[in-house]
Amino acid sequence: MQNELVSEIYETLLGKIGHLHWWPADTPFEVVVGTILTQQTKWTNVEKAIEALKMSDLMEPEKLADADVEQIEELVRCCGFYRQKARRLQDIAGFFATEGMDNIFSLPTDELRKIMLSLKGVGNETADSIVLYAADKPKFVIDAYTTRIMKCIGIEGNYMQLQSLFEAGLPSDVPLYKEYHALIVEYAKNYCGKKQCEDCTLVHRFREKEVNNG
DNA sequence: CGCCAGGGCATCA
DNA sequence: TGATGCCATGGC
Numbered sequence: 001m002q003n004e005l006v007s008e009i010y011e012t013l014l015g016k017i018g019h020l021h022w023w024p025a026d027t028p029f030e031v032v033v034g035t036i037l038t039q040q041t042k043w044t045n046v047e048k049a050i051e052a053l054k055m056s057d058l059m060e061p062e063k064l065a066d067a068d069v070e071q072i073e074e075l076v077r078c079c080g081f082y083r084q085k086a087r088r089l090q091d092i093a094g095f096f097a098t099e100g101m102d103n104i105f106s107l108p109t110d111e112l113r114k115i116m117l118s119l120k121g122v123g124n125e126t127a128d129s130i131v132l133y134a135a136d137k138p139k140f141v142i143d144a145y146t147t148r149i150m151k152c153i154g155i156e157g158n159y160m161q162l163q164s165l166f167e168a169g170l171p172s173d174v175p176l177y178k179e180y181h182a183l184i185v186e187y188a189k190n191y192c193g194k195k196q197c198e199d200c201t202l203v204h205r206f207r208e209k210e211v212n213n214g
Numbered sequence: 215c216g217c218c219a220g221g222g223c224a225t226c227a
Numbered sequence: 228t229g230a231t232g233c234c235a236t237g238g239c
Contacts, residue, residue: 039221045237046220080219080236088222123222143220158228185220217239225231 002155006169009153010176013183022182023133029093029101030059031134035126036089037079049076061101064093088121095119105135113139124159132181138174140166141181145188152192 025031030050037046050059052075058064064072072086079085096104104115112135116127124142131139142162150162157165170176 035220038219040219040234041221042219042237078236081221081234082236084222084234121222125221129220141220145220181220189220219237221234223233225233227228227230 002165003169005153005155006166009149010170010180010183013187014179017183017186020179020182020186022178027059028105028134029061029096032092032096032130033059033064033089035129035134036085036092036121037076039085039121039126040081041079045078045080049079052076061093061097065090065097084121088119092119092121105137109137109139112137128163132174132177136174138167138172138177139163140170140177142166143181143185145192146181146184148192149184149188 023031023034025034033053034046034050037049053059053064053072056067056071056075058067058072058075067090069086069090072090073082076082076085076089104112107115109131113127113131116122116130117124122130128139128141131137132141140163142159146162146166147159150156150165155162155165166180170180
């Protein structure tokens with residue numbers, strides 16, 4: 001039942017928006033940096049900060065870990081919460097510099113997720129974004145947009161419940177997970193206001209289906 | 215000027 | 228488990 005719904009939403013979004021090439025980055029570590037910086041911030045700000053870090057030759061775990069935190073603060077200031085983010089970035093960089101990113105990313109998916117969650121500044125969404133977009137392992141990312149859209153359609157749940165719902169309704173496929181999450185974000189950004197859903201044709205479509213079915 | 219952005223954490227009930 | 232306040236800059 002709900003498994004079909006998950007697939008149908010994907011097909012609808014894909015037809016409406018088309019394929020996206022999301023989260024372009026030169027290295028997996030750059031993706032990790034992006035997951036922290038993008039928290040509660042627009043991606044255009046993150047691009048500036050990433051570029052600034054690269055210009056300062058800090059886009060490597062060892063170099064970022066050894067940098068002055070004040071310098072990192074200035075480079076990521078445009079992303080907001082810059083004092084927290086600078087310290088958290090440095091902590092994570094230190095972790096990867098010590099453990100070796102290849103070693104960490106070759107761990108089993110669930111183990112990797114747990115380790116990422118143990119880092120300060122890494123919650124459910126950021127951990128899953130790292131697992132999926134940096135380590136290329138199948139974990140479906142749930143964000144505020146996903147929660148909002150599903151609630152509009154009539155399905156509520158906490159993070160893990162929604163993640164289980166999506167993963168149960170889809171083949172365990174990394175490119176699919178990546179694109180689906182990207183489609184949800186792109187759709188919601190343009191069509192779903194925080195309060196009103198009047199322009200949300202996706203919601204209308206599935207509400208009609210629901211009415212017709214029962 | 216007010217609102218919100220691809221969250222997470224400490225604190226409290 | 229769930230709700231609340233806080234972190235903070237930038238764009239519209």
